[in-house]
Amino acid sequence: MxxxxxxxxxxxxxxxxxxxxxxxxxxxxxxxxxxxxxxxxxxxxxxxxxxxxxxxxxxxxxxxxxxxxxxxxxxxxxxxxxxxxxxxxxxxxxxxxxxxNAAAVAEQALALLLACAKSIVHLNERMHAGHWDKATHKSVELHGRTMGLVGLGAIGLRFARMCDAMGMKVIGFDPFAQNVPGFIRVVDLATIWRESDAISLHCPLTPENRNMINAQTLASCKRGVILVNTARGGLIDEAALLQAVRSGQVASAGLDSFAVEPMPAPHPIHGEPNIVLSPHIGGVTGxxxxxxxxxxxxxxxxxxxxxxx
Missing domain, CATH: 3.40.50.720 (NAD(P)-binding Rossmann-like Domain)
Structure with missing residues (x-):
């Protein structure tokens, strides 16, 4: 020794x-x-x-x-x-x-949000295959939409400023948050589910909030909601999310963290066109x-x- x-x-x-x-x-x-x-x-x-x-x-x-x-x-x-x-x-x-890693993760959350709203991955694949979908495709405009944040720590607050800068209405839930900026309306979780056009998770994983995104909470969201998770995979019941995406209740999801990591292959989510994936690299920058x-x-x-x- x-x-x-x-x-x-x-x-x-x-x-x-x-x-x-x-x-x-x-x-x-x-x-x-x-x-x-x-x-x-x-x-x-x-x-x-x-x-x-x-x-x-x-x-x-x-x-x-x-x-x-x-x-x-x-x-x-x-x-x-x-x-x-x-x-x-x-x-x-x-x-x-x-x-x-707050800046890095917040930027990844924004990238996933925009990829979902603007169909970046799908349109890129179509273009490379020789298609031109201008006459048939409509993206989602985020300006004026409501972003619901679960977690208002360093990452959540940084991401909130990005959403505010794009003209989104920002609501947030965090029982421990202090000195919340005036442009964020602090609400309860039921309001997050009910009012949000897009939801982004920025909270730690605890025994109490494991699978907080599940069949019941997804059903109480607006139809066509966008979901982004750069926090912890255990916050989401992945089977329930996949079912909600396939039914159209969730328009699209951008995921950077998963219940099991590395993500096992094959996985039920693999190949799902309306779920954008990245391998938990939100915080991985130089x-x-x-x-x-x-x-x-x-x-x-x-x-x-x-x-x-």
């Missing part, structure tokens, strides 16, 4: 700017697709004081394999892959790099990679320095 304290990264790399902050530590990489057994073995071997979570889950077995562990730091904003109750019981702090790495490193240092104060 190295004389330097170790930090395990559940990934294959970390931004150089983050590594510069962590120069006093031994950095141990778990690889691109770390499994629990791999992480347990690494923790037993290196007894890390911190884990930076990029991929995979961190549960009880991993925590118990690292008796010196003081902080689990998420390389991003969503901590649903970390067993927070187990961490709390062991005196291990869980931190997230909140807002580090800038966000640096911001998330630096944020995760700063959170590690803050906890460890406080422990030694």
């Amino acid at each position: 190295s004389a330097r304290r170790a930090i395990v990264v559940t990934g294959a790399d970390l931004a150089q700017q983050a590594l510069d902050l962590l120069h006093d530590f031994e950095i141990v990489y778990a690889g691109k697709t770390p499994q629990e057994d791999d992480l347990v073995a690494l923790c037993k071997r290196h007894d890390p004081v911190a884990i930076i979570v990029r991929y995979g889950k961190v549960g009880v077995a991993i925590m118990d394999a690292a008796p010196s562990l003081r902080v689990i730091s998420k390389h991003g904003s969503g901590t649903d892959t970390i067993d927070k109750d187990a961490a709390k019981a062991r005196g291990i702090e869980v931190r997230a790099a909140v807002g580090a 800038d966000a990679y640096v911001n998330m790495g630096v944020g995760a490193a700063q959170n590690v240092l803050a906890v460890l320095q406080a422990a030694h104060a």
Whole structure:
């Protein structure tokens, strides 16, 4: 074991700017697709004081394999892959790099919204096949339509400003939101479903909101609603969404996250023309990679320095 304290990264790399902050530590990489057994073995071997979570889950077995562990730091904003109750019981702090990827994810949400409203993917395929559908195609104009946001954190608020700039009416639900801008009308979830022409999810996944988008909530939406999800796949009952898209209750959906990742193939959604897919890359940009790495490193240092104060 190295004389330097170790930090395990559940990934294959970390931004150089983050590594510069962590120069006093031994950095141990778990690889691109770390499994629990791999992480347990690494923790037993290196007894890390911190884990930076990029991929995979961190549960009880991993925590118990690292008796010196003081902080689990998420390389991003969503901590649903970390067993927070187990961490709390062991005196291990869980931190997230909140807002580090907000710009990137909000831009992806906008891209998916526009792709759905303007039939970008379908028209691109038709054009490449030699068709010219100008006489038969009508896109959706978003100006004047109502955008319903579930979650008004750093990402949701940034996306809300984009929608406001396009002339959309913005309504939002978030029981924890503070200092909400005046152009967002704060409402309850029932109002989101009832009034929205498009809905975008920007909330963490919790046991309470798992499958919040289901057959019942979709049925209570306007017919022809657009749905965008750049948050967590578990927020949506994918079978119910597929049925709603096929029936026309949901006009189209843009999804960047899924109940199971990587998305298994074949999958019932594959080939559905009115669902636009991207492989959970909303937060994956060069800038966000640096911001998330630096944020995760700063959170590690803050906890460890406080422990030694």
